[in-house]
Amino acid sequence: MRFERREHRPAALVIATPLIAVVAALAVSGILIALAGAPVFEAYWKILVGAFGSKLSITETLTRATPLILTGLAAAVAFRAKLWNIGAEGQFYLGAIATAAVGARITEGMAPIIQIPILLAAGAVAGMVLLLLPLWLRLKFSVDEVVTTLLLNFVAILFVSMLVDTVLKDPMAFGWPQSEAVERAARLPKLIDRSRLHIGLLIAVAIAFAVHFVQSRTTFGMRARAAGLNPRGAVFAGVPLARTLVLVAMLSGGLAGLAGSIEVLGVKGYVTTDLSPGYGYSGIVVAMLANLHPLGVVLAALFTAVMFVGADGMSRSLGIPTYIADVTVALSLISMLVAVFFTQYRVRR
Amino acid sequence: MNTIVDILASAGLWGAVLRIATPLILGTLGAVLCERSGVLNLGIEGIMTFGAMVGWLAVFNGADLWTGLLVAALGGAVFGALHALLTVTLGLSQHVSGLGVTLFASSFAYYVFRLLVPVSGSPPTIEPFQPISIPGLSDLPFIGPAFFTQTAPTYMAIALAILLAYILAKTPLGLAVRMAGENPHAAEAQGVNPMVMRYGAVIVGSALMGVGGAFLTLSAFNSFFPTMVQGRGWICIALVVFASWRPERALFGALLFAFSMASSCVFRPRLMAPCLIRYS
Incomplete structure (x- = not known):
């Protein structure tokens, strides 16, 4: 048995790939649910109800999807150029803390129309800086950015946990390590009253369309893709590889930092070290499920958010641990990788 | 100043350094072996988590401690086989597959743990490995209590580092592994x-x-809880580079990293509430 590269990929198969992968992941998780002694279809129904059953749960699912769209885009734009940014989690936190710091110390009192863009920009710039450092190491010394971005996550999170326990600590928080808050006027407006859903969702979706436009219609998008497909060929064809990668890193790190910034301004107003339940890492799953397509990222982020929010409700009624959501999401990453492989190759005896 | 000198001169600190280094040594040896054969295994964080859970679960259900370590090794091997299937047979991206294995192995470990061990106020515990005093050597002043009253897996980890260094550098098998990594076509x-x-x-x-993960639950500590591996797997990935892909250097790298971890536990105990491995 061996694998043979397909000469052309049927378009229907490529579009169906994520669906096949998700179904396969749900099937394997279904076995785990069955082994736990719970009815499988009822469990999945409860997940859907938990995610969409009421106005509150729908807004909660969309609130959860917002940072996932942005970290998913961060991974997607970087991976497309074969820039392995595994550091979205750290960039998320650095973006969040930059927003909280600037908001609490510098821009307080400014008109919201000026203040909010400044705070969002501060978060994006912080994320950019954290990715430009490993990129510089790669371009200058050929240091593998997988290891550096991955380990910088810990540097960033420990740095944030130091700040929220010392200089940026909120004295009004009863001794809990949390940062000073951004003033209410500078928070993102709510989309729906009495819910956590904020206009960050619209910003994230708009950015997904913008990224799609940039990738498919601009020189930079073409160069970034070429840099990923064949760096040496790209250089030969006149693509300025270093400059392209710097722009890709600014976009990717900026998106991850923006995700942290929007989470602060939209949901909490301040930073704690549990602000992100692994949004940076889930973003990688989202990007792969979307096959690195910016618009697919929106749908993949929605799927991931549905699993996480829905599993909470399902767990309460059926007693299946909520970790089943993490298992399903991880399995869908693995099955997506395998499914993409089989759109490119076929088995020959 | 005096207190710093006192702390540095205490056998307790240096004993803790070895204890904290053990999971790092085992994890780094595993990662070195994978990378020498040409496969980056970012599944390490999840594999350590799964090993910690499954080894503990085996002992909790009545197996003895060595069987627990064996179960952890088998559990790790299963996820290793999954990673090899994805990256070697199918040739998928090693980075993304490895992250997938980490996400799957750790969430699967948490799921199984929550399912089989009900939530309770105080986590259920087991009787962990006890320190073994090496006759003669453990009576030496300072060195004895620091380095020769460790638990069995710590001695085993050090022996394995030396063994793996020998196998990789001096045996035909080691040469074959390195060839597969350096130049598969020539191999x-x-x-x-x-x-x-x-x-x-x-x-x-x-x-x-x-096994490195299982050390946490079977020797350093006596129960399992989610997120207890706390990025030790990623530290091992860094250690591989730090040790320039050599098992014997991994030993020293792990000790150096463990020293800084132990110091942070000793000097800032308040900040390091989750200082899992006792240091005194």
Whole structure:
């Protein structure tokens, strides 16, 4: 048995790939649910109800999807150029803390129309800086950015946990390590009253369309893709590889930092070290499920958010641990990788 | 100043350094073996988590401690085989597959743990490995209590580092593994099947990672809880580079990293509430 590269990929198969992968992941998780002694279809129904059953749960699912769209885009734009940014989690936190710091110390009192863009920009710039450092190491010394971005996550999170326990600590928080808050006027407006859903969702979706436009219609998008497909060929064809990668890193790190910034301004107003339940890492799953397509990222982020929010409700009624959501999401990453492989190759005896 | 000198001169600190280094040594050896054969195994964080859980669960259900370590090794090997299937047979991106294995192995471990061990106020515990005093050596002043009253897996980890260094550098098997990593085509021309070498290295390496995780629950501590591995797997990935892919240097790298971890526990106990491994 061996694998043979397909000469052309049927378009229907490529579009169906994520669906096949998700179904396969749900099937394997279904076995785990069955082994736990719970009815499988009822469990999945409860997940859907938990995610969409009421106005509150729908807004909660969309609130959860917002940072996932942005970290998913961060991974997607970087991976497309074969820039392995595994550091979205750290960039998320650095973006969040930059927003909280600037908001609490510098821009307080400014008109919201000026203040909010400044705070969002501060978060994006912080994320950019954290990715430009490993990129510089790669371009200058050929240091593998997988290891550096991955380990910088810990540097960033420990740095944030130091700040929220010392200089940026909120004295009004009863001794809990949390940062000073951004003033209410500078928070993102709510989309729906009495819910956590904020206009960050619209910003994230708009950015997904913008990224799609940039990738498919601009020189930079073409160069970034070429840099990923064949760096040496790209250089030969006149693509300025270093400059392209710097722009890709600014976009990717900026998106991850923006995700942290929007989470602060939209949901909490301040930073704690549990602000992100692994949004940076889930973003990688989202990007792969979307096959690195910016618009697919929106749908993949929605799927991931549905699993996480829905599993909470399902767990309460059926007693299946909520970790089943993490298992399903991880399995869908693995099955997506395998499914993409089989759109490119076929088995020959 | 005096207190700093006192702390540095205490056998307790140096004993803790070895204890904290043990999971790092085992994980790094596993990662070195994988990478020498040409496969980056970012599954390490999840494999260590799974090893910690499954080894503990075996002992909790009545197995003895060594069986627990064996179960952890087998659990690691299974996820290693999954990673090898994805990266060696299918040739998928090693980075993304590895992250997938980490996400799957750790969430699966948490799921199984929550399912089989009900939530309770105080986590259920087991009787962990006890320190063994090496006769003669453990009576030496300072050195004895620091380095020769460790638990059995710590001695085993050090022995394994030396063994792996020997196998990789001096035996035909080690040469074959390194050839598969450096130049698979040349290896094939020499009659070495690089696929087999990579499968073997990733499976054995992942088994070592599983044992490294199980040290946390079976020796350093006596219960399992989610997120207890706390990025030790990623530290091992850094240690591989720090040790320039050599098992014997991994030993010293792990000790150096463990020293800084132990110091942070000693000097800032308030900040390091989750200082899991006792240091005194």
